[in-house]
Amino acid sequence: MDLTPRLLKIAQEIRPKERVGDIGTDHGYLPIYLIKNQIASTVIATDINPEPLCAARNNIRAHGLDEHIKTKLGAGTVPLEEEELDVIIVAGMGGKLIIEILKNSSRLKKSVNRMILQPMQQQSELRLHLSMEGYHIEKDLLVQEGRRIYEILVVSLKTGGKSKEPEERSPSIPGPETARIEKQYPKSFEIYQSMQMELGFFFFENPKSLAEKFLDLRIDQMEKIIRETGGRDSEAAIRMNERAKIKADKLKEVKGCL
């Protein structure tokens, strides 16, 4: 079974023999791929809705993998509370929903080593939440599928994954990474820092052509907002217009640094 580029990129982040929890599995394609290709040792596929979980069950059965992939109905990490897992995947959901799921996952935070998160929207809110909560973002991957470019965050819960005291919390890159990135990308570091939450800590580690396309798409989005709000005189429209202009300029600056 072939996966779409987005799901394949997620699958490539799973390490051999890891025990995986796939939250919001829908069709179950990712668990099936991970077992069929002998990547994961076990997968537990969950979904909040019975219909997608039923579709996942049927697909799993059709591939003869009932014994290797457990399916569980329930919200977020609740169905995984009693399970022994190495990594959880939360893909294809909005950043705000992923944040809600993480907020209700305190027990799992102690037992799971890694998370692979693939937010469809509100990516910067999710990065901010992860930083404030002391999670350690290890990779910010981009993957193109059709005309869209998706973002995938690989997060470690063990290195620096301890919850910080409120006064310690700051939305900045942890020390050693700041120094390394500053050294590696001296020309663009200042602009990069101001766009951290928007683009991710490791944006520049993606292939240049992909990073360029991603920035072009974001710039187009901002220019659309600028056009649509330009003639309006409500306070909200004026604020949106100003923000979009600032963001578009920053994105162009980053593009100039690639």
Ligand SMILES: C[S@@+](CC[C@H](N)C(=O)[O-])C[C@H]1O[C@@H](n2cnc3c(N)ncnc32)[C@H](O)[C@@H]1O
């Ligand atoms: C768009 S699909 C994504 C499917 C798959 N993860 C992917 O990336 O292709 C989102 C799935 O998440 C499920 N879902 C939504 N909210 C959820 C929650 N709080 N907990 C578990 N599953 C949820 C939905 O029922 C749906 O099947």
